[in-house]
Amino acid sequence: MAAWGQRLAGVRGVLLDISGVLFDGAEGSGVPIAGSVEAVARLKRSRLKVRFCTNESQKSLGDLVRLLQQLGFDISEGEVTAPAPATCLILKERGLRPYLLIHDGIRSEFDQIDTSNPNCVVIADAGESFSYQNMNKAFQVLMELENPVLISLGKGRYYKETSGLMLDVGAYVKALEYACGIEAEVVGKPSPEYFKSALQEMGLEAHQAVMIGDDIVGDVGGAQQCGMRALQVRTGKFRKISPEFTASPPLFC
């Protein structure tokens, strides 16, 4: 395999996943991953542009950034690309009124959205709110629609908290897709629009950037399909190589 310098030649910016890369979450809190606070600080001192790219959908952007700052990270809201604000834009543009199958922690992001008489479902990592009752309500809303629209904030299979692996939104998306015979629209990683938006914020082309994440599908696969390079860390949800999900082998660090 080529040397690091060669593999990263021409890179001018770094996109960093947050959960599993910077920290492992826990109920309302989290623990920094060893070395990550200093790694972010070093990146920021370098000539590289840095952007934080998350599918976080249990906390509002404000709460997430406050938590990371408390953990010692040099980060601000303007440096983060997250799926909830993008979802709100889509809802407004298309006149969609969602049934929100989401975590209470992120509900404030949708304060300005009309949720009366729903004509779509928005699903995010709802955690304990993934009750049978809530899932069934989402299912019934979709089945009543002539053209059912299901918008998902990410499609992760699972993530890691300090207590262990946790089911992510992707599993519940598959459940609704199967029950209703539909396909969800994904906002967030690995959708190409998500990565393009992050690159635009950085003023970079895909070939000038490298994505660093712990998710072989959402981070590595998604970035590679946009023409970016990608590194998979061995922290967070990392368990083993799953090359079937990627366009080309990830680089490990």
Add this chain to the structure above:
Amino acid sequence: MAAWGQRLAGVRGVLLDISGVLFDGAEGSGVPIAGSVEAVARLKRSRLKVRFCTNESQKSLGDLVRLLQQLGFDISEGEVTAPAPATCLILKERGLRPYLLIHDGIRSEFDQIDTSNPNCVVIADAGESFSYQNMNKAFQVLMELENPVLISLGKGRYYKETSGLMLDVGAYVKALEYACGIEAEVVGKPSPEYFKSALQEMGLEAHQAVMIGDDIVGDVGGAQQCGMRALQVRTGKFRKISPEFTASPPLFC
């Protein structure tokens, strides 16, 4: 289309789905579908053999049959093919100790099964017990296993209660399959073993039997793939024709 006599030529036995065909369920109870009590009585007075074929997994076989008897149906436990007893046989034969993601109403069927230190997951229509916590526990059990085994009692997308359409076990199976990267083993309709077992109980060959159900996949598709004829009723969960799921067009009645 050929006349009824021609389409049903040579039929010597009828397999009847229960939920959505004989009755629509409700919380702990149910309502007979108009004409179904009399239809069963007429079938039993005819020369045709009759067997009841259900994926019911919220009630024990005893409770289900008692309910149907109270609703006026001529039915006994020995006439019903249900997935829970078949599942117990499989668990014992293969030395499997399940984590049971099931409804409390059917837990008694697994009284004789060792559930310590689980080495597989059994999933059934758990209803309200499909909490995030229970789903996550099933997920974690599967992810800890070198060879994860997920056994599902049916794979229905949804069923109908008097209050409306309800998410069925199949949706939650898809969720775990996606999260764990595995494929479930289905016990119950539409698995060929299920239909073969029912035919064996009736002493009939597939070409001598017709399956009557409201599920285009579980009832109609499954029976057709076993070489049986199938009729889809327009009651229960019936909504519209979904021919993509069937080997050949179902007959409607």
